[in-house]
Amino acid sequence: MSQHQQVSALLIEIRSEMQNIGLWQQQPPAPEALASTQPFCVDTLDFNEWVQWLLLPRLEMMIQQQLPLPQNSEIVPMAEEVFKQMREDTRHLIALIGQLDMQLRVHH
Template identity: 65%
Template sequence: MHRTEQVSVLLLKIRTEMEVLELWQSSPPSAEALASTQPFCVDTLHFTEWLQWLLIPRLQEMIRQELPLPQSSQIQPMAEEVFKQVQADTDRLLELIEQLDAQLSVHH
């Protein structure tokens, strides 16, 4: 499986896991919140909102347009920190995010 296919599959698994954990939202945050320039939009979005509304769509769009994917990713440490405050069992979601980091950090 090509790297883009692996990333695509992981994005779907992350979405599914977020839905299972009820971390997937039906309505988007405001355009202003999405326009934050802070890493992970920490000043305007919850981490899961950033995943849902920015990271996943951006990566899916890059794959769709056959653009090169990022060469490194450090999402998992942030996820681990944020998920300490989440009541749900986020182990599987963290594992998927870790796999996404690994796929995005592949060096050719």
């Protein structure tokens, strides 16, 4: 299985897990919130919004267009910090994001 296929499968799992634990939103944030230049858009978005509306679509687009994927993914420390404060059981979601980090680093 190629790196693109492995990452694509992980993105589907992350989306599914976010839906399962109630972190998936139906309404997108305002366009100006998505245009933040801060890491993870911390000034305008919740972390799970950043994952849903920016990270997943960006990686999906790169996979569809067969573009090189990012090489230095460090998402899991932020995920652990944010998700541990939530009521939802986010352990599986954090594990999936950790796998995504590893997948993006493994081929370089």
